[in-house]
Amino acid sequence: MGAAGGDDSSQWDTESLGGAGQEERIFVSVRLRPLNERESLRNDVSDWGCISNTTIIFNKSVPERCLYPTAYTFDRVFGPDCSTKKVYEEGAKEIALSVLDGFNSSIFAYGQTSSGKTYTMRGVTEFAIADIFDYMQKHQDREFVLKFSAMEIYNEVVRDLLSPDHTPLRLLDDPERGTVVEKLTEETLEDWGHLQELLAVCDAQRQIGETSLNEMSSRSHQIIKLTVESSAHEYLTAGNTSTLSATVNFIDLAGSERASQTSSAGTRLKEGSHINRSLLTLGTVIRKLSKGRIGHVPYRDSKLTRILQHSLGGNARTAIICTMSPAHSHLEQSKNTLLFASCAKEVATRAQVNVVMSDKALVKQLQREMARLENELKNAGALSGNISVSLLREKESLIEKMDREMKELIQQRDLAELRIAELLSTGDAQASRLLADSDKAMGARPVKAWMDTCSASISLDVLDPNRVDLDLRINSGVDYLQYPGSTGGPFMYDNRFSEHATEGPKFKGSGPNQVGDENTQMDCRFPIETETSEQVQCGEVKRTTTTIKDRKDGTLSPILEETKQVAATAVPENDNEQPILNEKEKEVETLMQKIQQMQKAIDCLMGFQEKEQGSASHEIKGSPKTAILARSKSCRTTLVKHPSLDLSEKVEEDEHTPQSESGIWHRSHLSLSLPAMKYSAQIEVKSSPNELEDVFSSPETNFSPPTRHSRKLSRQDSRKSVLSVATDIRTPRTKSSANNGGSSITRLSISEFKRLRREIIELWASCSIPLVHRTYFFLLFKGDPSDFIYMEVELRRLSNLKDLLFDREKSTGVGQTVTLTSSLKALNQEREMLSKQMLRKFSSKYRESLYRQWGIDVKSKQRRLQLARLIWTDTDDMAHIKDSAEVVARLIGFQDPGQGPKEMFGLSLLHGAVPRRSKNWISSAASVL
Numbered sequence: 001m002g003a004a005g006g007d008d009s010s011q012w013d014t015e016s017l018g019g020a021g022q023e024e025r026i027f028v029s030v031r032l033r034p035l036n037e038r039e040s041l042r043n044d045v046s047d048w049g050c051i052s053n054t055t056i057i058f059n060k061s062v063p064e065r066c067l068y069p070t071a072y073t074f075d076r077v078f079g080p081d082c083s084t085k086k087v088y089e090e091g092a093k094e095i096a097l098s099v100l101d102g103f104n105s106s107i108f109a110y111g112q113t114s115s116g117k118t119y120t121m122r123g124v125t126e127f128a129i130a131d132i133f134d135y136m137q138k139h140q141d142r143e144f145v146l147k148f149s150a151m152e153i154y155n156e157v158v159r160d161l162l163s164p165d166h167t168p169l170r171l172l173d174d175p176e177r178g179t180v181v182e183k184l185t186e187e188t189l190e191d192w193g194h195l196q197e198l199l200a201v202c203d204a205q206r207q208i209g210e211t212s213l214n215e216m217s218s219r220s221h222q223i224i225k226l227t228v229e230s231s232a233h234e235y236l237t238a239g240n241t242s243t244l245s246a247t248v249n250f251i252d253l254a255g256s257e258r259a260s261q262t263s264s265a266g267t268r269l270k271e272g273s274h275i276n277r278s279l280l281t282l283g284t285v286i287r288k289l290s291k292g293r294i295g296h297v298p299y300r301d302s303k304l305t306r307i308l309q310h311s312l313g314g315n316a317r318t319a320i321i322c323t324m325s326p327a328h329s330h331l332e333q334s335k336n337t338l339l340f341a342s343c344a345k346e347v348a349t350r351a352q353v354n355v356v357m358s359d360k361a362l363v364k365q366l367q368r369e370m371a372r373l374e375n376e377l378k379n380a381g382a383l384s385g386n387i388s389v390s391l392l393r394e395k396e397s398l399i400e401k402m403d404r405e406m407k408e409l410i411q412q413r414d415l416a417e418l419r420i421a422e423l424l425s426t427g428d429a430q431a432s433r434l435l436a437d438s439d440k441a442m443g444a445r446p447v448k449a450w451m452d453t454c455s456a457s458i459s460l461d462v463l464d465p466n467r468v469d470l471d472l473r474i475n476s477g478v479d480y481l482q483y484p485g486s487t488g489g490p491f492m493y494d495n496r497f498s499e500h501a502t503e504g505p506k507f508k509g510s511g512p513n514q515v516g517d518e519n520t521q522m523d524c525r526f527p528i529e530t531e532t533s534e535q536v537q538c539g540e541v542k543r544t545t546t547t548i549k550d551r552k553d554g555t556l557s558p559i560l561e562e563t564k565q566v567a568a569t570a571v572p573e574n575d576n577e578q579p580i581l582n583e584k585e586k587e588v589e590t591l592m593q594k595i596q597q598m599q600k601a602i603d604c605l606m607g608f609q610e611k612e613q614g615s616a617s618h619e620i621k622g623s624p625k626t627a628i629l630a631r632s633k634s635c636r637t638t639l640v641k642h643p644s645l646d647l648s649e650k651v652e653e654d655e656h657t658p659q660s661e662s663g664i665w666h667r668s669h670l671s672l673s674l675p676a677m678k679y680s681a682q683i684e685v686k687s688s689p690n691e692l693e694d695v696f697s698s699p700e701t702n703f704s705p706p707t708r709h710s711r712k713l714s715r716q717d718s719r720k721s722v723l724s725v726a727t728d729i730r731t732p733r734t735k736s737s738a739n740n741g742g743s744s745i746t747r748l749s750i751s752e753f754k755r756l757r758r759e760i761i762e763l764w765a766s767c768s769i770p771l772v773h774r775t776y777f778f779l780l781f782k783g784d785p786s787d788f789i790y791m792e793v794e795l796r797r798l799s800n801l802k803d804l805l806f807d808r809e810k811s812t813g814v815g816q817t818v819t820l821t822s823s824l825k826a827l828n829q830e831r832e833m834l835s836k837q838m839l840r841k842f843s844s845k846y847r848e849s850l851y852r853q854w855g856i857d858v859k860s861k862q863r864r865l866q867l868a869r870l871i872w873t874d875t876d877d878m879a880h881i882k883d884s885a886e887v888v889a890r891l892i893g894f895q896d897p898g899q900g901p902k903e904m905f906g907l908s909l910l911h912g913a914v915p916r917r918s919k920n921w922i923s924s925a926a927s928v929l
């Protein structure tokens with residue numbers, strides 16, 4: 001251990017000391033005193049010897065040696081011949097003088113009674129204080145203040161050794177300084193002489209008693225505290241200096257003793273008991289600390305450990321000098337001392353420089369700190385303001401740029417879609433030519449007449465841009481070829497032949513085509529040529545399962561019969577046409593891929609824009625995002641209104657066979673992939689009016705369900721437009737024949753529509769949604785492409801509402817607290833209201849018919865209420881739902897629900913909400929979502 005405080009260059013350089021907050025082990029040394037006169041007289045032998053500066057060994061001549069370790073190593077070991085000066089220099093000085101650097105420090109003397117603790121500590125204390133005086137002498141640039149105090153802990157009572165008053169002192173817990181002794185006398189040490197006086201007072205005051213082992217046995221623990229405060233003169237005059245303040249403790253513990261050895265009794269015995277108990281606590285604390293502070297450290301179990309808490313593993317540098325008697329008679333006590341020393345050397349402390357600031361300096365420093373913080377705040381504010389403004393501008397320009405790009409992409413996509421439609425629509429010419437060529441080759445009839453009866457439409461599924469639904473229809477009246485598609489999905493290849501048509505397409509049959517055969521495998525190819533003649537395009541209807549139906553009378557129509565024959569004949573492929581076809585396929589593929597890429601970019605841009613604009617709530621997750629490009633190339637309508645056609649009902653009956661009973665509505669699904677392509681052609685685009693017939697018409701009741709509102713969503717909302725573009729492109733030929741009635745608008749996936757509607761209906765029931773809302777929604781949305789958006793929104797709103805209802809009472813954000821119970825209650829009230837309306841709105845005759853229809857006894861009590869409570873209850877029965885909607889619609893007066901636009905479905909789902917129109921149904925819906 002080197003001398004601390006002696007090196008001027010490092011006195012005030014706390015960092016160079018490396019002790020600021022750094023962990024440091026307790027410095028443990030052992031001092032072995034010589035056998036004293038008494039021991040020598042007893043012919044006691046010395047059991048211990050020091051073999052080096054750090055190792056003490058047990059005397060091998062003693063038989064018990066085998067029971068104990070024979071060698072102990074410590075930071076320093078001092079033999080019997082070592083002077084106290086050396087013990088101080090090498091075992092305590094550095095620690096003691098670190099007080100001059102602002103570190104608290106403690107020097108302990110621990111050992112059995114009469115082992116030389118007092119002898120050692122007296123010397124160490126004097127040497128240390130002498131060095132401190134010396135240091136002060138050498139550092140006139142600083143002003144030092146030494147404060148001396150002393151106390152003893154006698155029989156677990158703290159006493160002031162500098163005061164004649166032996167009143168026990170209280171221990172106080174100070175949050176900063178730890179345990180402090182209240183009213184402890186503190187003398188400012190003036191000089192060496194003063195120190196000697198004070199030490200003498202302490203000696204005089206300390207409890208000393210005679211035991212058989214020590215004539216002057218210390219019966220108490222003595223703690224001498226020397227607090228060193230220092231500050232530089234130059235700063236003192238400026239009034240803003242900080243002061244280093246630290247305390248060094250010189251602790252002379254009472255010695256552990258055996259009553260049998262000390263022959264103590266009475267007072268001595270009691271003293272010894274307290275001494276041993278407090279030393280036991282000290283040993284426990286040291287042992288616990290040596291194991292890494294695991295668990296509770298019982299500092300408060302004794303006043304000694306409580307007062308010395310900081311010195312034992314806290315903010316202090318600590319050195320322990322363990323004193324030992326070498327006498328064989330004290331072997332047991334010596335071993336205990338060495339055991340204690342072994343534990344102590346494992347204990348770590350964490351000393352920090354203690355700086356005390358003067359009030360003036362403190363005020364000045366606080367002012368500086370405040371100014372600095374204010375400055376930082378200003379800078380931060382200015383910086384963040386600048387950042388916010390620039391960030392905002394950046395985002396705005398980004399949004400504008402994205403908007404432009406998005407519009408461009410949408411335009412390109414639309415053009416691409418139109419291009420494909422154009423290619424396909426003009427394909428009939430090519431098809432006619434090729435078919436005619438083929439027919440000529442096989443002596444068949446010209447195909448032009450047949451082609452005039454054909455229709456084709458193409459549907460682009462934006463959700464799955466790889467898919468293009470090609471809808472080819474050949475009208476035939478009652479006879480038809482039906483291509484349900486390999487999967488039986490909703491998109492079917494529609495192929496109807498006109499009764500009067502004389503020609504049909506060429507089929508390359510791959511299986512037997514017997515009259516009346518069903519599920520015949522056929523390979524059907526439709527070569528299509530572009531009108532622009534820029535490139536040749538080919539659409540190919542892949543291998544499909546063909547169902548051939550007879551006339552009612554069991555005979556085949558001529559065209560059907562001929563077609564079947566043609567199909568069975570299997571025209572050989574024209575090798576010359578194949579490259580052309582491939583080229584066309586490639587172009588279509590290129591177009592489709594371009595569309596796909598553009599759509600992705602649009603979606604990406606819009607998604608990002610919404611995110612940027614904080615309008616993510618408008619996003620409709622899981623939306624089918626299906627865009628339709630339906631194009632008729634037929635001179636006749638391809639979707640003929642049939643009196644018995646109720647598509648929605650048919651769909652309900654069989655999801656996997658989307659063909660009408662009459663079989664006049666079929667589609668074929670054609671999937672094509674197209675690479676990117678740039679378009680510049682200007683193609684006239686015209687939107688067709690929505691001409692779908694009301695699939696919910698109810699002939700029995702003459703009820704007029706809502707007519708279609710405009711299916712076309714505003715282009716102002718580009719997202720909406722992307723989601724629900726429904727464009728019908730007609731060639732002049734189509735236009736000229738449009739008045740034949742019907743429409744070529746292609747419906748979206750009916751199974752998807754059904755799935756959504758079913759989910760919605762179930763959620764209506766789960767959430768006890770008002771029947772009026774259900775009715776209006778049910779009647780207004782029937783599967784039109786644009787309906788999907790509304791349905792997705794409705795589904796999402798309902799899902800969220802269900803989460804709310806089934807979770808716990810939550811505010812809906814509209815000032816209402818909705819629970820499942822309250823919804824149900826409101827629903828019951830609505831049913832009661834409807835039952836009352838029945839009396840006013842329905843004639844008794846009609847009511848009776850309703851009772852009978854709904855299986856209610858016409859003479860039973862509360863018949864109207866029964867009916868009101870029956871409607872909208874069976875979510876699985878679509879007929880029930882439809883009838884329920886009809887009843888409610890009549891009661892509420894939805895005579896022309898079509899006047900109520902779809903936009904009204906931004907209204908609240910909650911009971912009591914008055915249906916109203918919303919200017920922006922999406923934002924309204926978003927508020928609920």
Ligand SMILES: Nc1ncnc2c1ncn2[C@@H]1O[C@H](COP(=O)(O)OP(=O)(O)OP(=O)(O)O)[C@@H](O)[C@H]1O
Pocket residue numbers: 032033034036080111112113114115116117118119120214216217218219253254255256323
């Ligand atoms: N290293 C030493 N060299 C010579 N004499 C010593 C040494 N250590 C102690 N002594 C003597 O041994 C006797 C007991 O010493 P001291 O009183 O310091 O023991 P102690 O540990 O303080 O005992 P207690 O715990 O009973 O107070 C004293 O007379 C002292 O002078």
